[in-house]
Amino acid sequence: MSVLSQSAVYAAVRDPEAPVPAGFAGDAARRFAIYRNNVAVGWIGALEARFPAGRRIVGEDFFRAMAAAFVRVRPPRSRLLHTYGDDFPDFVEDFPPAAGVPYLADVMRLEAARTRAYHAADAAPLLPEALAAVAPEAAETLRFAAHPAAAIVASPHPIVRLWAMNVGDLACGPLDDWMPEAALVVRPGLEVEVHALEAGAAAFALALLAGVPLTAAAASPDGAPAFDLAATLGLLIGAGAFARATDLSPSSSEDDHADR
Template structure:
């Protein structure tokens, strides 16, 4: 009975056409008004949660536009988890289909970047390995190793300069015209205490995604070269190690030689 009432109550909060569930009373009989206040407070708190999670998106479109867009999202996709801090994983896809935002084709990708930041912040901690682990590897077997990536690592690919746009709207960089408008792939991670966002070099996204899929280093390099002929394996590998994104190096077991 309680579960049924909770379902009716939640549906009424998010649907203005739904009647107030039976059993709700008020001492002054102003049930409709009090329930409306409760509904408005709930929606406002969820909109505020989205503002906190997507500050760059809000700055790009302005407070009024963002609040209106967020309210539509809240009514369409209410929380499915009690963890409000991570509410809004579906917001980037919603923005991509939100007709009033169509004039800002990069907005959804900026939202994807900010959503990845929250996930990176709440990801599990892990101690990255240092460069000495790579130095100790057998040079003949390096191409066969697999990389266990840090659990906070996310790659956001875009045909727009989303790292630059995000930086200009988050206080990382000053606002200025973007003269060389081109796609940027973002690396979002938290190897230590702070979440870091950086633009990946050419082929870097394809390289890291292949490694994250568990493919050997040599195959990941081939994938990156196919994605961009200017891919620099040495530079990208150094960046991978220096960024603290390697949780573990998986070395294949040597093949046993059977005696005839």
């Protein structure tokens, strides 16, 4: 089979509306149509498995139609289908029929982060007692290294509660306070965990995960939402968001590093 015909076959597999490639006739054409349908069903099934909350929010028929539109333009690039769909939430955000569900893409971003966390590299999380040896004056230069599984998904919508209601972790019902919410996604051991953060705490956490020193990360710009710094730092460390903390002050030595 030539390179050109291989390209035609691949394009036809991706798009169920495309004609059967030249060279397939009779029974071969029928078998190709069955194969193409099975491939699309498999890709859509992988998205359904990865985004159960998104599927429940819009319903099975809507989700499958949306997924079918996605697989036509963005087929998998890896044989590992559990990683497929990292860019599906971006597609959903710009998918006109989903415009009436503005929080859908962010809930699905949380779900994508959970899958990445599940398959992230193993690493021992930073233990709270590891900071006991850090002098208070070192806070200005203390930096935290993110755990490989840690991620934050921020949203103007209450995505943690919306996700929890649609996976059965929280009773469904109206939300009295529709407030911005960020999801802290971690996997300190074998299980992926999701913690809710308010806007100010999320900005602080994002800065720490990006390597900003503690004091600088805690300095909120004017107008930024207030948050409880001690409680947030305690939550981040207790949840396993960091792999280590390091004092990078000029006077510090290797012995001063909190790497446990």
